[in-house]
Each structure stands twice: as structure tokens, then as C-alpha cells.
Amino acid sequence: MTLSIVGGSVSVNMIERSGDDMMFNDEPVGEPKSVPRRVWRVAIVDDDQDVHQATKFAMLDVVILDRCIEFLHAYSNQEARLLFSKHDDIAVVLLDVVMETENAGLELVGHIRDTLKWRDTRIILRTGQPGYAPEEDAIRDYDINDYKTKSELTRKKLLTTLTASIRSYELIRTIDASRRGLRQIITSGASFAVEHGVQTFASGVITQLAALCGVPSEGLICAQADSPTADGKAANFSVIASAGHYSNLMNSSIDQIADQRIRDSLKHVLVSRASLIEDNAMTLYFSGHGNRPMAAFVDLPHQLSEIDHQLLEVFCANFGVCLDNLSLVTQLQSHAYRDQFLMLPNRLKFIGEIDAAIARNEQNRLVVLLDIDDFAETNDVLGHVYGDLLLKAVALRLQDHYGSDVFLARVSGDAFGLLGDSSVLDPEAVRLLFMEPFEIESTAHMVVVSMGVVALDGFESNGADVLKNASIALKRTKVHQRGYHTVFTREMGMQIRERAKLTQHLHKAFDSERLFLAYQPQIELSGGKFIGLEALVRWRNEDGKMIPPMDFIPLAEHSGLIVAMGTWILRTACFTMKKLKQAGTAPERIAVNVSMMQFRQPDFIAVVETALQDSGLSPHDLELEITESMTMLGTASIQESLACLKQLGIQIAIDDFGTGFSSLSYLDKLPVDRLKIDRAFVNQIDTPEGPRIAELITQLGKKLGLKVVAEGIESRTHWDALLEMGCTEGQGFYIAHPMSDAELTAWIANRNQ
Ligand code: C2E
Numbered sequence: 101m102t103l104s105i106v107g108g109s110v111s112v113n114m115i116e117r118s119g120d121d122m123m124f125n126d127e128p129v130g131e132p133k134s135v136p137r138r139v140w141r142v143a144i145v146d147d148d149q150d151v152h153q154a155t156k157f158a159m160l161d162v163v164i165l166d167r168c169i170e171f172l173h174a175y176s177n178q179e180a181r182l183l184f185s186k187h188d189d190i191a192v193v194l195l196d197v198v199m200e201t202e203n204a205g206l207e208l209v210g211h212i213r214d215t216l217k218w219r220d221t222r223i224i225l226r227t228g229q230p231g232y233a234p235e236e237d238a239i240r241d242y243d244i245n246d247y248k249t250k251s252e253l254t255r256k257k258l259l260t261t262l263t264a265s266i267r268s269y270e271l272i273r274t275i276d277a278s279r280r281g282l283r284q285i286i287t288s289g290a291s292f293a294v295e296h297g298v299q300t301f302a303s304g305v306i307t308q309l310a311a312l313c314g315v316p317s318e319g320l321i322c323a324q325a326d327s328p329t330a331d332g333k334a335a336n337f338s339v340i341a342s343a344g345h346y347s348n349l350m351n352s353s354i355d356q357i358a359d360q361r362i363r364d365s366l367k368h369v370l371v372s373r374a375s376l377i378e379d380n381a382m383t384l385y386f387s388g389h390g391n392r393p394m395a396a397f398v399d400l401p402h403q404l405s406e407i408d409h410q411l412l413e414v415f416c417a418n419f420g421v422c423l424d425n426l427s428l429v430t431q432l433q434s435h436a437y438r439d440q441f442l443m444l445p446n447r448l449k450f451i452g453e454i455d456a457a458i459a460r461n462e463q464n465r466l467v468v469l470l471d472i473d474d475f476a477e478t479n480d481v482l483g484h485v486y487g488d489l490l491l492k493a494v495a496l497r498l499q500d501h502y503g504s505d506v507f508l509a510r511v512s513g514d515a516f517g518l519l520g521d522s523s524v525l526d527p528e529a530v531r532l533l534f535m536e537p538f539e540i541e542s543t544a545h546m547v548v549v550s551m552g553v554v555a556l557d558g559f560e561s562n563g564a565d566v567l568k569n570a571s572i573a574l575k576r577t578k579v580h581q582r583g584y585h586t587v588f589t590r591e592m593g594m595q596i597r598e599r600a601k602l603t604q605h606l607h608k609a610f611d612s613e614r615l616f617l618a619y620q621p622q623i624e625l626s627g628g629k630f631i632g633l634e635a636l637v638r639w640r641n642e643d644g645k646m647i648p649p650m651d652f653i654p655l656a657e658h659s660g661l662i663v664a665m666g667t668w669i670l671r672t673a674c675f676t677m678k679k680l681k682q683a684g685t686a687p688e689r690i691a692v693n694v695s696m697m698q699f700r701q702p703d704f705i706a707v708v709e710t711a712l713q714d715s716g717l718s719p720h721d722l723e724l725e726i727t728e729s730m731t732m733l734g735t736a737s738i739q740e741s742l743a744c745l746k747q748l749g750i751q752i753a754i755d756d757f758g759t760g761f762s763s764l765s766y767l768d769k770l771p772v773d774r775l776k777i778d779r780a781f782v783n784q785i786d787t788p789e790g791p792r793i794a795e796l797i798t799q800l801g802k803k804l805g806l807k808v809v810a811e812g813i814e815s816r817t818h819w820d821a822l823l824e825m826g827c828t829e830g831q832g833f834y835i836a837h838p839m840s841d842a843e844l845t846a847w848i849a850n851r852n853q
């Protein structure tokens with residue numbers, strides 16, 4: 101029978117019929133399926149038909165390690181490749197060295213090892229010429245296991261060779277499989293740590309089991325007792341996860357499973373609480389304290405090896421523990437999504453709820469972020485216990501009022517989130533809820549809240565962004581309208597994003613030294629003498645656009661960059677001034693603008709001293725411009741710092757004078773040298789308002805014994821008017837624009853001519 105199918109064309113046919121399909125098809129109809137007989141696949145690749153026949157004859161009915169041998173036949177390198185593309189479980193290849201070419205056999209070895217990457221398949225080379233043997237290198241590199249001349253094709257010799265090869269093939273496979281299995285168990289265990297819910301767990305089990313046993317992820321069912329009775333027997337089982345051709349059974353009760361074999365196995369396992377491994381299927385049991393037990397049914401196209409059994413044991417134990425942990429996970433979930441103090445949903449849950457509303461495309465929904473004004477102060481002054489009571493009272497009032505109509509969450513310390521339909525949730529009505537005082541520890545306590553509001557109008561992408569927008573709006577309320585609410589607008593978001601982007605760019609520009617200083621001359625108005633310079637920072641963006649300091653200084657201040665930037669500006673100005681001095685073209689002083697944040701740094705004085713030391717500039721050549729608002733803060737430390745600078749010999753000017761609201765008595769006490777009339781008042785000279793304020797400031801300066809310098813002189817008229825009112829110094833476009841280093845040098849040279 102075997103002989104009749106040996107032959108070129110027939111062999112291909114044989115290749116196609118030699119898979120599991122054929123074996124299943126051979127099963128007698130009506131009888132229960134039995135597990136297919138497992139075989140070792142051995143490929144004979146040889147262009148000599150006799151070799152095929154002789155080998156088959158010699159090995160007829162041989163059983164090696166409990167399995168028969170199934171021979172696959174190919175007559176050339178080409179045929180062999182086709183054969184290998186259909187079977188990836190060939191244990192041994194008996195390979196002729198010389199076939200269509202001298203090297204056809206060795207080429208095929210290369211194909212097996214390098215292209216197919218089969219490392220486990222054993223290769224036995226055979227040749228008709230006794231003198232011919234492959235190179236030693238080839239034997240080593242390609243892991244060739246044996247080399248035989250065809251005359252050695254006796255039954256005994258073949259049997260020894262094949263047995264040794266198959267044994268080593270199986271060994272390699274086992275080691276590989278156990279390594280793979282362990283890796284899967286480890287990774288699957290880890291991935292389950294983050295999964296929640298029995299259903300997710302169950303479908304995960306299907307996937308993992310399938311991968312573990314190397315079977316397709318189908319034909320697997322997990323069943324679970326809905327409500328176990330005391331004895332466990334009458335429990336109602338149902339399918340909670342299914343895959344592949346069992347998918348349609350999802351959610352059906354165990355009794356609805358048509359296949360009695362599966363039904364019985366599942367029931368048996370769930371009642372006996374032990375896994376059942378049969379020839380053609382396995383039903384695994386997963387126990388769980390406090391959880392309902394679970395069983396997984398898996399069709400097995402082949403018998404499981406010993407190693408598979410061991411892996412499954414580890415798998416079941418591992419996932420039994422996971423199942424146990426499920427209740428813990430559920431508990432943890434409650435902690436993860438609930439504020440344990442107020443027993444309200446927390447920020448995460450609130451975001452999730454907004455996400456869900458967005459996903460359902462719910463229109464007319466409002467998100468209100470509510471923050472208790474001055475809560476931190478209340479906490480500090482009246483104590484945390486009082487603060488806690490207040491929080492509880494606020495939560496209760498909101499809950500009582502809205503019930504289940506509005507989703508209420510505690511978003512952070514004293515901030516609550518509300519999500520509801522705009523017909524129910526009205527920020528103004530929320531505000532009114534707080535008009536009644538709270539009774540805390542028998543005293544009435546008034547609470548004022550500020551709110552940020554976002555309307556879900558179909559543009560929002562996710563809950564986290566919505567909450568971010570709500571807090572942007574809330575911040576606005578806190579600054580401009582405490583005690584009320586602000587509705588978030590797209591422009592607000594854009595402004596914030598623009599600012600964030602610009603801040604990022606500014607940091608980069610500073611780091612890559614793309615900022616530079618411009619210098620604007622100051623002159624004596626009477627004779628035009630060049631007496632000073634003001635250093636002004638400049639930023640040319642990467643696309644060449646100049647960004648005005650009024651736009652980026654506040655960003656630098658906000659992000660704290662102003663400290664490092666200010667130090668750099670100060671030092672650069674000092675070095676420039678020193679250079680001018682050395683060239684003999686310097687005016688009397690250089691003025692540098694200083695921000696409040698810089699000034700407040702504890703090491704500010706030291707920074708100034710170092711800049712002077714390093715540049716070699718005298719303190720008398722330096723003037724620092726501070727703003728009027730800074731002097732207004734009037735803290736002792738500011739006064740102290742100013743006195744200290746003054747003592748060093750540094751001059752102090754108050755910039756933009758007249759725009760703040762400095763108290764005169766206070767001004768009198770400050771160690772200041774100069775007032776700078778803000779350019780807005782110089783500008784007014786041309787308007788009906790006239791030079792009044794500029795005049796006032798000039799007189800004030802005189803009374804206090806201070807010099808006065810006018811900013812923003814743009815015309816001869818300004819100049820003349822200022823001269824007339826007794827203002828002695830000035831700067832402005834009419835005199836000179838702020839200039840780069842080189843422009844300044846040219847400007848000075850031009851004047852000197
Ligand atoms: P500021 O200190 O009052 O600087 C004077 C501003 O008036 C400069 O604007 C200058 O270019 C501008 N200016 C001068 N003459 C005229 C004129 O005739 N007409 C008009 N319309 N404007 C004139 P700039 O450079 O845009 O700086 C604006 C503000 O940014 C400065 O006002 C200052 O508060 C701040 N700033 C500039 N550089 C620095 C710096 O290095 N550090 C700090 N902290 N702030 C700076």
C-alpha cells in the first residue's frame with residue numbers, strides 16, 4: 101500500500117493530504133472524535149526514487165518514542181521548499197547532497213536554517229559518493245546532525261540515526277516550549293493585574309490558554325456560576341466569554357449549549373472543582389474565594405505533551421490567584437474612583453463620566469467646576485476639623501439639591517465637579533444655593549464659591565480636556581469675578597495654548613542664545629548731551645518675527661524664566677557698558693529693567709555685585725529700573741534691598757511713573773534717584789488733556805529732590821514742552837530708537853562728528 105503512493109506526482113498529493121484534516125476525515129462517522137494519532141514527520145529529499153522506497157521499506161511500522169513515522173517526499177530542492185511551506189513540524193530531513201545541482205542539498209540546508217529559521221529540525225545528509233563530505237564549517241554552522249552514505253541505508257543504521265535525531269528534536273522543542281510558556285504565564289499574569297472585571301478576565305483566559313497550547317483562539321468557552329447555592333450543585337451556569345465558532349453562545353446558560361460533550365464537561369468540572377483533561381478537549385477549573393468559580397473549555401486538536409500539562413497546572417494556579425484578586429481589584433477600583441472622605445466620585449470618575457457623556461454625544465450638557473473661595477484660609481484659621489465639616493456640608497447641600505439629576509464629584513480638595521443637563525444645572529442657581537449660611541459647630545458660616553463652566557457642544561474630545569477647560573474658566577473667575585462664574589470659550593483655550601507654546605519657544609530661544617539686547621540712548625534735554633542708555637531685551641523668533649517684550653516678559657515672569665533671563669540681561673548690559681567705557685564713548689550710566697520676581701530673589705544683590713565684578717564696571721555706572729507697583733508693595737525687604745543697592749553706589753529709577761498708585765509718603769522714604777515719566781503722559785501732550793500729568797510728575801520729582809526723565813519723546817513738540825516744564829532728561833524715538841550693539845556704535849560715532 102505504501103509503495104503504490106511513492107512517486108513524483110503522487111508525493112505532492114500525499115503532502116497535501118498528510119495534515120490533520122486528513123486524519124480527522126478518516127474518523128468513522130457517528131463515533132466520538134478521538135485525538136489524532138501523533139506522528140513524527142520525516143522528510144526525504146532525494147532525486148533518487150529508490151532511496152525513497154528503500155527508506156520507507158526499512159522504516160515500515162517503526163515506532164519511535166511512542167509515535168509512528170510519517171514520511172514526506174520531495175525530489176528536488178524546489179519540491180522540498182514547497183513541502184516545507186506546508187509543514188512546519190518536520191522533525192528530521194533526510195537530505196541528498198547532490199540533486200539538480202552539486203550544491204542543491206546544502207542550499208536547502210541554508211534555506212531551512214537561515215530563511216525558515218527552523219532550529220529544531222534535525223538534518224541528516226546523505227550522498228551517493230562515499231568520498232564526498234560537506235565542509236566542516238557547513239556541518240557546524242548549519243547544525244547538520246549526521247552524515248551517511250547511501251550504502252548505509254540499512255534498517256538498523258537508519259533506526260539508530262532517526263531515533264537519536266528525533267530524541268534531540270523533541271528535547272529542543274520541549275525546552276523551547278517551556279521557555280515560551282513561562283514567558284506567557286509571566287506576561288499574562290502581569291497583564292491581568294491591571295484588568296478588571298470577571299468578563300474581561302474570562303476572555304483574557306481564552307486568549308492566554310489558546311496561546312499557551314498553541315491552538316487557535318476559538319473553540320473555548322468560559323462558564324461561571326451565576327449564583328452558587330450552598331452545595332454548589334444547583335448553581336446556574338452561563339457563558340461569560342467565548343471565541344471563534346462558540347461566539348454565538350455568549351451569555352447563554354449552560355443548558356443552552358447544544359453540544360452535550362461540552363455541557364457535561366463544564367458541569368462536571370464546576371461541580372467537582374477540578375480540571376478535566378480528555379483526549380480531544382480540556383476543561384480547566386479556576387477557583388476563587390468569594391468569587392464565583394469559572395471553567396474554561398478548550399477543544400484540543402492534538403494530545404497535550406507532558407510539558408503542556410505542567411504549564412497548564414501553573415496556568416490554572418496562577419489564574420486562580422488572579423480570580424481571587426478580582427474582588428480585591430473591585431475594591432481597589434472603588435478606592436480609585438471614589439473619594440473616601442466625602443464618599444463621592446472622585447476626579448478620575450468625573451473625567452470618566454464626562455468621557456461617557458461625550459461618547460454618547462449628549463448635547464446640552466454642562467460641566468461646572470466649583471471652588472470654595474478662601475477655603476485654605478478657613479482651614480488655617482479655624483482648623484482642619486472645621487474645614488472638613490464645611491466640605492461635608494457643601495457636598496450635602498449640592499447632593500440634597502440635585503439628587504440624581506446631576507452627577508456630583510469631588511475633584512480636588514475644595515473643588516467639586518458637577519455634570520448635568522443645562523435645563524437642570526444652572527451656574528447662577530448654584531451660586532444662589534450658597535446664599536444661605538451653613539451651620540458649622542453651631543455658628544453660621546457664609547460660603548462663597550467661584551465657578552468655571554464648560555458646555556459640552558460636540559467639540560470636546562475627552563473628559564480630561566473638558567476639566568482642564570473648566571479650570572481655565574475657573575481661574576478667570578477667581579481673578580476677575582470672584583463669587584460668580586465664567587463660561588469657557590474657545591478663544592480662552594486658544595489664548596492659553598498660545599501662551600503655553602510661546603513660553604516653550606521662549607525657553608528654547610533663551611537656551612539657544614537667540615535673545616539679544618537693544619540700547620536706547622537718553623539725553624539731556626537742554627543741551628542734547630548723551631547721558632545714558634536703557635537696555636531693552638529683544639527676541640527674534642525662529643521665523644524671523646520680532647516678539648515685543650510686553651508679550652514675552654510676562655510669560656518669562658510667569659514661568660520663572662525671568663530670573664535666569666534677568667541675570668543674563670544685567671550681565672550683558674554691564675559688559676556692553678564696560679566696552680563703551682574702554683572705547684571712551686560711554687555715557688554716564690546704563691539703565692537695566694528689573695522684574696519683581698528677580699528683585700525678590702534672596703541672592704539678587706549678590707547677582708548684581710558679581711555682574712559688576714565680572715565686567716569690571718563701576719556701580720556708579722549702573723542704574724536699575726524698578727516699577728512703581730514694586731515700590732507700592734512696601735515690604736521691609738524691598739526697602740532694605742534698595743538701601744543696600746544704593747549703598748553700593750547703584751542708582752535706582754522708578755519706571756513708568758504715574759501709572760501705578762504709589763503713596764507719596766512712601767515714595768519719600770525710598771532711596772530712589774530718578775522718576776521716569778511714562779510715555780503715555782508724554783503722548784498726552786498732543787491731546788486736549790495736554791501736559792498736565794507730565795508737569796505734575798516733574799514738579800513732584802523736584803520737590804523730592806529726584807531727577808526726572810521723560811520716556812517716549814516722539815516729536816520736537818514733546819521735547820520743547822518737557823524742557824519748558826523743567827524736565828531735564830529724556831528718551832524716545834525722536835532722539836533715537838533702541839539699537840543693536842553695532843547700530844549704537846555707529847550712532848555714537850555719528851554724533852561725535
Ligand atoms: P520700559 O522699561 O518702559 O521701556 C521703554 C519702552 O518704550 C521700550 O519698549 C521702548 O522701545 C519704548 N519706547 C522708547 N521710546 C519710545 C517712543 O518714542 N515711542 C514709543 N511708542 N515707544 C518708545 P519695549 O522695548 O517694547 O519694552 C517694553 C517694556 O518691556 C519695557 O518698558 C519694560 O517694562 C519691559 N522690558 C523691556 N526690556 C526688559 C528687560 O530687559 N527686562 C525687564 N524686566 N523688562 C523689560
Ligand code: MG
Nearest residue numbers: 634693725755
Ligand atoms: Mg524701562
Ligand code: MG
Nearest residue numbers: 755756776811
Ligand atoms: Mg517705561
